[in-house]
Amino acid sequence: MGKCIITISRNYGAGAGEIGRQLAADLGIPFYDKEIIHLASKSSGIDPSILEKNDEHPGGKMLYRIIKTLKPPANDTESDDPFIRDEKTFRYESEIIRQLAEQESCIIVGRCADYLLKDHPDAAHVFIHASEEFRLRRMSRMLQLPDSEVLKILRKTDRVRQTYYNYFTGNEWHNALNYDLTLDTGVLGIPNSIQLIKDYLNLRGLLN
Numbered sequence: 001m002g003k004c005i006i007t008i009s010r011n012y013g014a015g016a017g018e019i020g021r022q023l024a025a026d027l028g029i030p031f032y033d034k035e036i037i038h039l040a041s042k043s044s045g046i047d048p049s050i051l052e053k054n055d056e057h058p059g060g061k062m063l064y065r066i067i068k069t070l071k072p073p074a075n076d077t078e079s080d081d082p083f084i085r086d087e088k089t090f091r092y093e094s095e096i097i098r099q100l101a102e103q104e105s106c107i108i109v110g111r112c113a114d115y116l117l118k119d120h121p122d123a124a125h126v127f128i129h130a131s132e133e134f135r136l137r138r139m140s141r142m143l144q145l146p147d148s149e150v151l152k153i154l155r156k157t158d159r160v161r162q163t164y165y166n167y168f169t170g171n172e173w174h175n176a177l178n179y180d181l182t183l184d185t186g187v188l189g190i191p192n193s194i195q196l197i198k199d200y201l202n203l204r205g206l207l208n
Contacts, residue, residue, distance in 0.1 A: 003122040004029065004105040004206040006197070007113035009165075009173070012157035013135030015185045015193070016109060016128040023194055024107045027207070032100065034110035037093050090168055110161070114178055115169040124201060127179040128193065134186030 006023065010016030017033060024031035093111050100106055101117050108117075114125040130138075132154065140150045165173040176182050181200055183193045201207045 002105075002206065002208060004201060005101045005117060005120060005123040006107045006201070007117060007123060007125045008107065008109045008128060009114055009126070009179065010109070010128040011130060011135060012154050012161070013139040014128045014130040015138070015190050018190055019128060019185070019193055019197070020107045020109050022190075023197060026194070026198070027105070029105040029107060031107045032109065037096060037108070037111050112165055112168050115165075115171060118178075122206060124181070124197075124204060124206060125179045126197060127174075127176070127182040128185060129174075129182065130184055130186035 004027065006020075008016050008020050020033070021031050090112075094116050097108060097111060097113050097116050100108065101120055101123065105122075114123075114127075117123040118125070132151075135154055136147060136151055139154060140147050143150055143153075145153075162173040165171070171178055181197065183196060185193050188196065198207070
């Protein structure tokens with residue numbers, strides 16, 4: 001298999017994490033979700049125990065090597081301003097994502113990866129979504145919380161993701177033109193969504 005980079009953007013609760021992990025296992029490539037990228041991007045003060053934990057998983061050594069090369073600029077000081085922190089974090093995450101895409105096949109979830117790699121010839125960009133009703137039922141079962149609480153989490157998470165994406169990319173998060181595939185897991189289900197992504201990758205020649 002040649003180089004294959006898959007970015008996954010998603011509505012909360014639509015099953016993107018499950019799809020990404022299973023797809024990564026099927027293809028034998030590393031999977032990076034937003035939590036790993038977010039923690040790793042704090043290269044100026046990352047907790048070594050986090051790196052050691054990540055290093056136990058596929059792709060961990062590559063991520064660790066990349067993080068070690070990133071040094072904060074001399075004028076990059078700490079700040080209590082959340083906007084400055086977000087800007088700083090985004091810069092580190094962007095560099096990590098670009099380096100990962102240059103060095104290995106992988107799946108990257110969230111963090112505006114589709115925008116950062118929009119011109120990468122070996123990248124495929126997927127948006128995973130589903131109706132609010134479907135996502136509410138799914139996450140209520142998974143979290144074992146009342147529907148009212150899950151609905152708050154669902155709407156807040158989507159709002160935060162949309163605001164973050166729109167701010168850093170200048171694009172609309174839900175705009176289908178940003179992606180190669182948009183899949184409704186409420187209609188297709190998880191296994192069919194995974195298969196459709198594989199079919200698309202084959203059509204693109206990314207799995208040859």
